[in-house]
Amino acid sequence: MTIVKACQDRSNGGNFSKVSSSRLLHAAMAEETNKSKRYLRWAAANEQRAASVYNEELKTLFLGIAAQYRDLAEQLDDPEQWRAKHRGRQN
Numbered sequence: 001m002t003i004v005k006a007c008q009d010r011s012n013g014g015n016f017s018k019v020s021s022s023r024l025l026h027a028a029m030a031e032e033t034n035k036s037k038r039y040l041r042w043a044a045a046n047e048q049r050a051a052s053v054y055n056e057e058l059k060t061l062f063l064g065i066a067a068q069y070r071d072l073a074e075q076l077d078d079p080e081q082w083r084a085k086h087r088g089r090q091n
Helices: 021-052 056-077 079-090
Strands: 004-008 016-020
Touching (some): 056 079
Antiparallel strands (some): 004 016
């Protein structure tokens, strides 16, 4: 069963058009994947920065930022697994 929602389409002068929920879900998942890939690119960039600096304090800072970006990407890719993993850390 496909649920149909009405949404405003800017391409047709602001008229309403029908959009299936599966199409909306696909678009949302594609956006999350793009965000995830972007976070992974930023993580890799920060790891490269860490490798290129000699100051240990900066190296630690860049590696910490990279770890946060990787965590965000994981949270977007698999929220259930991410929650389970973080529940284990809190206990």
